[in-house]
Each structure stands twice: as C-alpha cells, then as structure tokens.
Amino acid sequence: MESKQKLLAIIGPTAVGKTKLSIEMAKRFNGEIISGDSMQIYRGMDIGTAKITNDETEGIPHHLIDIKEPEDSFSVAEFQHLVRKKIAEIASRGKLPIIVGGTGLYIQSVIYDYNFSEAPADEAFRLILEERARGIGNEALHLELKKVDPESAAQIHPNNVRRVIRALEIYHCTGKMMSEYQKEQQPDLLYNIALIGLTMDRLKLYERINTRVQLMMHEGLLEEVSGLHKKGLRDCQSIQAIGYKEIYDFLDGRATLEEAVENLKQNSRRYAKRQLTWFRNKMDVEWFDMTEVLDFSKKIKEISDYVEGKLQVKSNT
Structure with a gap:
C-alpha cells in the first residue's frame, strides 16, 4: 500500500x-x-x-x-x-x-x-434555481439556503451561486442538509x-x-x-x-x-x-x-x- x-x-x-x-x-x-x-x-x-x-x-x-x-x-x-x-x-x-x-x-x-458528485442530482431543479438567482439575486437565493441549511449557508459565500444551488439541490433531492450529507459520508x-x-x-x-x-x-x-x-x-x-x-x-x-x-x-x-x-x-x-x-x-x-x-x-x- x-x-x-x-x-x-x-x-x-x-x-x-x-x-x-x-x-x-x-x-x-x-x-x-x-x-x-x-x-x-x-x-x-x-x-x-x-x-x-x-x-x-x-x-x-x-x-x-x-x-x-x-x-x-x-x-x-x-x-x-x-x-x-x-x-x-x-x-x-x-x-x-x-x-x-x-x-x-x-x-x-x-x-x-x-465527493459531492455522488449526491443525488436534479438537473431541472438546478436550472430553475439558476433562473431564480438571475431574477431575485444572489443574496435572496442565499437566504433561501439559510432557511433550510443554516450551517452550509454560514460557510458558502452568497456570490458562490453554483455552490449555493448545489446545497439547495441536495436538500431538494434528499431532504437532508448538505452538512448532514457530509457527516454521513465519513x-x-x-x-x-x-x-x-x-x-x-x-x-x-x-x-x-x-x-x-x-x-x-x-x-x-x-x-x-x-x-x-x-x-x-x-x-x-x-x-x-x-x-x-x-x-x-x-x-x-x-x-x-x-x-x-x-x-x-x-x-x-x-x-x-x-x-x-x-x-x-x-x-x-x-x-x-x-x-x-x-x-x-x-x-x-x-x-x-x-x-x-x-x-x-x-x-x-
């Protein structure tokens, strides 16, 4: 080894x-x-x-x-x-x-x-969030993440839209916060x-x-x-x-x-x-x-x- x-x-x-x-x-x-x-x-x-x-x-x-x-x-x-x-x-x-x-x-x-790539994905949902970010702005989308996953929101900058969307997508697909998903991966x-x-x-x-x-x-x-x-x-x-x-x-x-x-x-x-x-x-x-x-x-x-x-x-x- x-x-x-x-x-x-x-x-x-x-x-x-x-x-x-x-x-x-x-x-x-x-x-x-x-x-x-x-x-x-x-x-x-x-x-x-x-x-x-x-x-x-x-x-x-x-x-x-x-x-x-x-x-x-x-x-x-x-x-x-x-x-x-x-x-x-x-x-x-x-x-x-x-x-x-x-x-x-x-x-x-x-x-x-x-390895977050193994977390479930929903491409249609991701596209909706991308559109929402353009419409309501980065801060507002980040606020949505803060409501469902405050721990991840505290660590992800509002302008890092891709990661904000990924955290919301993981929550949408699994009902778990990205931080919970992280813990389970060990x-x-x-x-x-x-x-x-x-x-x-x-x-x-x-x-x-x-x-x-x-x-x-x-x-x-x-x-x-x-x-x-x-x-x-x-x-x-x-x-x-x-x-x-x-x-x-x-x-x-x-x-x-x-x-x-x-x-x-x-x-x-x-x-x-x-x-x-x-x-x-x-x-x-x-x-x-x-x-x-x-x-x-x-x-x-x-x-x-x-x-x-x-x-x-x-x-x-």
Missing part, C-alpha cells in the same frame, strides 16, 4: 498566533507554507487580511498568496485543487508542506476526500496529517483582536480600502470580507469611522468564535493553549515533539 503524503496543518481563530508558529515549524521541519486563508489570495488586500510581510516570512517560501485580483471569485473547489497540487509540488522537493489558516471549510476540503483523510489547533482564553483572544484592529487602522487600512472603493469594486466576494465591508459602510456614508471600527472589532470577535466552534465540531484536532505562554520556546518544543511523533519526522534542532 502506498504511504500517504505527510502534511502539517495549523489552524485556529484569527489573532491567536498561527503565523508566528508556522514560521518556527517551517524552520524546524524544512517546510514550506501554504496559506489556508480564503482572502489572502487577493492582491492589494494586505492589511485587512493580516497578510504576512516579506520580513516576517524569514525566507520561508509562502504559497497561494496574491494569486487573484479583488474582483475575481474563488471557490472551495478551486482552492482544493490548487492546494492539493501545491502539496505534491512541495513534497517533490523533499520539503514538508505546511497549510496554515482559519478558513475551516477550505482546509477541510483539502484534507478529506469528500470521508477518509487523504494525508498523513498532524492537525494542530491553537486556542486561547476568549477574553484574552478578544483583547488581541481589538488591538490588531487598532494596529490595522494605524498601518493604513482606511487607505487600502479607499483604494478599492475608488476603483468601483462593489458586488464581489473580496469586499464582503471582514475588514473591508465595515470600512465600505463608512465610505458609503452608512456609518461614522468610529462605528465602522467598532463593527470591525465586533465582527472579528464573532468570526473567531465561529472559527473555534467549526474546528471543534468538524475536525480531529490536537489543541494547544496559547493563553499564558511565558516561554515561547518551551511551547514550540511541546508542539514540535507532537509533530515528530505524529508524522515520524526529525526536527532540525
């Missing part, structure tokens, strides 16, 4: 410290990093997505960052294809692929062998994976998120979003991202700047809570608490020891 490719995945909520840890792991295990963030793919959206800077990479190669224009759409299926290809490419160089991010559905789609893990989750006391995490938002504003988030706004970017996936839609509300006169910043903090905190819930419910994760890390090198060793044991790989240190 052919052995599975080794893969390290680092997941967790926004602002928990994934980037810092991933650099340390890449240095120790001769790794290259693949971004598992659904928004860092967009060029010119750097501050609001907390994209890693050249200095912060410390020379470690990073992949799937800045590969799309902000007006482009991006689906889970496309992400899955690109990441699996990149994992094989990195491994062929004798390096350890490390996927890092907080977009649960995207990372889950890569590591598990889901998919296999495609990789020999060490799946590390970082967590933190909620109040401390929220404090870090609030501080990060203030730092983003200081670093020029308003100017970054204004540039996209001036280009006339409107109904596209990228602008719905947290950090962009709130500033758009200010630029469009729907909120004061102070209100927009507070909304950004609140939405980021809520997102972090949703991320943690998703990871805990959907994936078999080895959790490491980053709340009171007084000695970072000790925590690094603890995590490294776990990775060594799980993947049977040797650390450089």
Whole structure:
C-alpha cells in the first residue's frame, strides 16, 4: 500500500498566533507554507487580511498568496485543487508542506476526500434555481439556503451561486442538509496529517483582536480600502470580507469611522468564535493553549515533539 503524503496543518481563530508558529515549524521541519486563508489570495488586500510581510516570512517560501485580483471569485473547489497540487509540488522537493489558516471549510476540503458528485442530482431543479438567482439575486437565493441549511449557508459565500444551488439541490433531492450529507459520508483523510489547533482564553483572544484592529487602522487600512472603493469594486466576494465591508459602510456614508471600527472589532470577535466552534465540531484536532505562554520556546518544543511523533519526522534542532 502506498504511504500517504505527510502534511502539517495549523489552524485556529484569527489573532491567536498561527503565523508566528508556522514560521518556527517551517524552520524546524524544512517546510514550506501554504496559506489556508480564503482572502489572502487577493492582491492589494494586505492589511485587512493580516497578510504576512516579506520580513516576517524569514525566507520561508509562502504559497497561494496574491494569486487573484479583488474582483475575481474563488471557490472551495478551486482552492482544493490548487492546494492539493501545491502539496505534491512541495513534497517533490523533499520539503514538508505546511497549510496554515482559519478558513475551516477550505482546509477541510483539502484534507478529506469528500465527493459531492455522488449526491443525488436534479438537473431541472438546478436550472430553475439558476433562473431564480438571475431574477431575485444572489443574496435572496442565499437566504433561501439559510432557511433550510443554516450551517452550509454560514460557510458558502452568497456570490458562490453554483455552490449555493448545489446545497439547495441536495436538500431538494434528499431532504437532508448538505452538512448532514457530509457527516454521513465519513470521508477518509487523504494525508498523513498532524492537525494542530491553537486556542486561547476568549477574553484574552478578544483583547488581541481589538488591538490588531487598532494596529490595522494605524498601518493604513482606511487607505487600502479607499483604494478599492475608488476603483468601483462593489458586488464581489473580496469586499464582503471582514475588514473591508465595515470600512465600505463608512465610505458609503452608512456609518461614522468610529462605528465602522467598532463593527470591525465586533465582527472579528464573532468570526473567531465561529472559527473555534467549526474546528471543534468538524475536525480531529490536537489543541494547544496559547493563553499564558511565558516561554515561547518551551511551547514550540511541546508542539514540535507532537509533530515528530505524529508524522515520524526529525526536527532540525
């Protein structure tokens, strides 16, 4: 039997410290990093997505960052294809692929062998939904999905019409939510994976998120979003991202700047809570608490020891 490719995945909520840890792991295990963030793919959206800077990479190669224009759409299926290809490419160089991010559905789609093509289909119903989407708009169709399958709706962007329609089609044909159908499949893990989750006391995490938002504003988030706004970017996936839609509300006169910043903090905190819930419910994760890390090198060793044991790989240190 052919052995599975080794893969390290680092997941967790926004602002928990994934980037810092991933650099340390890449240095120790001769790794290259693949971004598992659904928004860092967009060029010119750097501050609001907390994209890693050249200095912060410390020379470690990073992949799937800045590969799309902000007006482009991006689906889970496309992400899955690109990441699996990149994992094989990195491994062929004798390096350890490390996927890092907080977009649960995207990372889950890569590591598990889901096959939605086996779910029942109704082409006539699909055509009706496509026509409805053109008539009532993406948001309204997404709202219909939210009523019957709130779990899938929370993970699928309204502009990803094809996937919204597929979720509605599965419900129409089986009476089951796509999320239920997913659970019943019990998919296999495609990789020999060490799946590390970082967590933190909620109040401390929220404090870090609030501080990060203030730092983003200081670093020029308003100017970054204004540039996209001036280009006339409107109904596209990228602008719905947290950090962009709130500033758009200010630029469009729907909120004061102070209100927009507070909304950004609140939405980021809520997102972090949703991320943690998703990871805990959907994936078999080895959790490491980053709340009171007084000695970072000790925590690094603890995590490294776990990775060594799980993947049977040797650390450089």
